[in-house]
Amino acid sequence: MGMTPSTLYRNGRVYSPADPRATAVLVRDGRIAWLGEAGDEPSADRVVDLAGSLVTPAFVDAHVHATSTGMALLGLDLSGVSSAAEVLRRVSEFAAGLPGDAVVIGHGWDESGWPVREPPSAPELDRAAGGRRVYLSQASVHSAVVSTALLAVADPSLLGWNARGWLRQDAHHAVREVALGSLSVSARREAQTAALRRAASLGIAAVHECGGPGTSSEEDFTSVLALGGRGLPEVYGYWGELGAAGKARELGAVGAGGDLYADGALGSQTAHLRVRYVDADTCGHGYLTADQVAGHLVDCTRLGVQGGFHAIGDRAIATVLAGFGLAAAQVGVDAIREARHRVEHVEIVDKQLIAGLVSFGVVASMQPAFDRLWGGEHGMYAQRLGAARSMAANPIGALAGVGVSLAFGSDSPVTPLDPWGTVRAAMLHHNPVYRVGVRTAFAAHTRGGWRAVRRDEDGVLSPGAPATFAVWDAAGVSGGLPALLSSQAEEPEPALPVCRRTVLRGEVIFDGEQA
Structure with a gap:
């Protein structure tokens, strides 16, 4: 088989440690064959004029849910609604265009900012949807309000069941499975494709899909997983089922983790905390014991599969790290570290817990947009935790400062696919102590995502490396990267860069000129 045509990208600004002055990149057979200054470039079969645009490594989103993301893009998006009444109005309008036996699936409502912090009840949803079944996930995706017909699916004895239809924990998982199972094969494929195309249009060349029971x-x-890389971003899967390392590998996953729940979420008051919530008489809920964590990690390590857990609250993270210690006693600390096991979210941690992450070589898969949307002294976290704990949440800078491996993502549709917005969120943490610089944040959202799936050669532009990059229109560049912050406190932040092209291993998966 002959070689694919080579392509020279020239007359741009290339962010590369190999040659900080590079203005051109030659791509051949999916790799960077050369980079350097224009005028010195070798010949190529094709030439693309970058017209001064910026070229950087493409982004990796380290935590997504493709089907739910696509459904939010194509269907009933409830982010930004300001009251239960508005939810009902949106449901009524959306349901009117659906068959009578359809399930109305929506996502994104967040009651924490409403005048009355209570979502619609099941009977109210029945009326709004004209008797159709309704499933509306809260922004955290750890609770949902459902119609009467779907409420009947869950046994009232299940944890998290509520007669009004606002379900959490096991009851929510049971109903979510039924609601999402109502999608046809074609509808699911359409949603997944929409999500991946959206990612590519934002300069994202790979995503980590987090699935599992519940x-x-x-x-x-x-x-x-089957869609990944076929003219779309690559998809690396994490199957979150306890003790299922072998099954994860059979499913095509790179890891048995992701949404393997050690606890719930702060928004639904189910994240497992050492100190009670301010607005509820609970410390949340822990789903796993240290022994269960250890058994899972030992199986994963011995099979050569990454393990991992969803853990948000400090009590849940402490349980997970205790499990790491038990596992290390069986297979050795070096084996645990080499496996690059992961913890998703890592929101409430102290110095001792951070030290545990360092000791076991844990990858922290974090979402800076959580702080942007819900952090600070007056946001949802403050309602749940109090201002002091809220300002200590998502301590990105503290983890980066001691060498914890970071991989940034969105948890889409919990927060939108928004890579440069994510980088800026890490730079503008509500607590200045936990802010990081643009290079650290960018690396966590690019090379950090590749390292998290053990692809160490990806995520940097240098000769011989995979030709995976994005081309940007950026209003200003400083130190090789876009200027994301204003120079004056009273000025608005600069516009985020706009993606013109995304290239994955030499293949163009998004072209803004043809979009």
């Missing part, structure tokens, strides 16, 4: 079905999980 989150998605095996069919849903394998179908999105």
